[in-house]
Amino acid sequence: MATVNTAWDHVSSNIFKTWVIMFFFSIFTVGVIYVIAQGFGYGEVGGLGLVGFALIMAGLMNFVSYYWSDKIVLGISRAKQIKHDENQELYHLVENLCIAAGLPVPRIYIIEDSATNAFATGRNPKNSAIALTSGILQKLNKQELEGVIAHELSHVGNRDTLVMATVSVLVGTIALASDFFLRSMWFGGRDRNSKGSAIFVVLALIAAILAPIIATLIQLAVSRRREFLADASGALLTRYPQGLAQALQKISSDREPLEVANRGTAHLYIVNPLKGKNAAGWLVGLFNTHPPVEARIKALNEMVGLVR
Amino acid sequence: MLVYILLGAVLLILLWLLVTYNSLVVLRNRVREAWSQIDVQLKRRSSLIPNLIETVKGYVKHEKGVLVEVTKARTALMGAKNPHEAAAADNVLTGALKSLFAVAESYPQLKASENFKKLQDELSDTETKVAASRQFYNTNVLDLNNSLETIPSAWVGQAFSFKKEEFFKTTEKEKADIEVKF
Numbered sequence: 001m002a003t004v005n006t007a008w009d010h011v012s013s014n015i016f017k018t019w020v021i022m023f024f025f026s027i028f029t030v031g032v033i034y035v036i037a038q039g040f041g042y043g044e045v046g047g048l049g050l051v052g053f054a055l056i057m058a059g060l061m062n063f064v065s066y067y068w069s070d071k072i073v074l075g076i077s078r079a080k081q082i083k084h085d086e087n088q089e090l091y092h093l094v095e096n097l098c099i100a101a102g103l104p105v106p107r108i109y110i111i112e113d114s115a116t117n118a119f120a121t122g123r124n125p126k127n128s129a130i131a132l133t134s135g136i137l138q139k140l141n142k143q144e145l146e147g148v149i150a151h152e153l154s155h156v157g158n159r160d161t162l163v164m165a166t167v168s169v170l171v172g173t174i175a176l177a178s179d180f181f182l183r184s185m186w187f188g189g190r191d192r193n194s195k196g197s198a199i200f201v202v203l204a205l206i207a208a209i210l211a212p213i214i215a216t217l218i219q220l221a222v223s224r225r226r227e228f229l230a231d232a233s234g235a236l237l238t239r240y241p242q243g244l245a246q247a248l249q250k251i252s253s254d255r256e257p258l259e260v261a262n263r264g265t266a267h268l269y270i271v272n273p274l275k276g277k278n279a280a281g282w283l284v285g286l287f288n289t290h291p292p293v294e295a296r297i298k299a300l301n302e303m304v305g306l307v308r
Numbered sequence: 309m310l311v312y313i314l315l316g317a318v319l320l321i322l323l324w325l326l327v328t329y330n331s332l333v334v335l336r337n338r339v340r341e342a343w344s345q346i347d348v349q350l351k352r353r354s355s356l357i358p359n360l361i362e363t364v365k366g367y368v369k370h371e372k373g374v375l376v377e378v379t380k381a382r383t384a385l386m387g388a389k390n391p392h393e394a395a396a397a398d399n400v401l402t403g404a405l406k407s408l409f410a411v412a413e414s415y416p417q418l419k420a421s422e423n424f425k426k427l428q429d430e431l432s433d434t435e436t437k438v439a440a441s442r443q444f445y446n447t448n449v450l451d452l453n454n455s456l457e458t459i460p461s462a463w464v465g466q467a468f469s470f471k472k473e474e475f476f477k478t479t480e481k482e483k484a485d486i487e488v489k490f
Contacts, residue, residue, distance in 0.1 A: 092433050092436075095437075096433070096436045096437055096440045097440070099345070099349075099437055099440035099441050099444060100440035100441075100443040100444050101444070102342070102444045102447070102448075237443075239443075
């Protein structure tokens, strides 16, 4: 087994794994779409037409949430924008990390909440924003805060809003197409399916029930991969992985929930703000947007050479 | 048939050549842009100096030599013709500023001055910015050099005589300063 050691190795391995997941996800999507289109049995054009409709709808919905991601999320989270003079120290911290990352300075927002958390959003670096809770500013020291901000800036630099939006389109297409198919089975008469061969109807039924769940699981796997990636890219920026590792430790041991976070925005934050039971076990792990904090800290320590 | 396959292969190779050449140009330009960003931060730094001198002058009685040193270093930085000269001049300025701030320690009134505090903060922030822009420069140099040393882009680089860039290294003295800090 290759030993993964430096932050560089972590970055390339996470990018590679994202591509592997996306590759199989694409094949999976095409397969599901083919089976469902056949199951519809309208003949080639009709079934594909319905799946195409699902793709367009999923595309439109996700485009809205992608293009206005910053406005929507910042609005929901009741974040207030701060200017240079209002908090010079924070502004300079962000600005200096941006210089090192070669990114434009994002808009900086503060969420008045004593919980410790942070997120980044925006469709591209020019329209990006990062938000920090007032709690995180109080409880973390400078190096830890630098680690957190570097993680968020890495999400911006790695275009994670775009990556996740693309994945969402695929997940949405599968979900809608499955939904259409199940409804048509419910309401439609036999005659509609007359052209679809019986075996494809059965296959499509199975696909329509299982595929949305599998697609969601893949989406979550991509999300966790991007968190690991942002940790590693952030470590390359600060060249001090321990800062982020300590910050993650602090944030995760802080039990205070973040009021403004909900299930729709939870995946954006640096650590899941909904502080449920942090039950381990791979089955629960499969349904998490974030990798377990322990695994992230272990990866960060590996970059410093503390773990082999 | 064979002709078409050959034609297709040649076309593919040409396309690859084009893409690789363009990406090398982009990488090289990024390195240049990153250099100019260091320059921006150095200019920013030197533009703070006159203000600092003006503020300190009123308080410091004896150690005027320190002020002269700083002014000299600034002039050298402003007159630097190329990035390497600028880097050297910046190192001198860093040293001169250090001794100026050491001198300031013995003037409580100066230390208490709001203006002086603000300038000190700004100078230390600019110092971080210079360091950050160096880091960004080095990242870009790494990208370019990686492309120029790995096959097959290395062949294109050789054919069109692209040159590897050098990393921005800090001087031995600066390294010593950093070691003290930790």
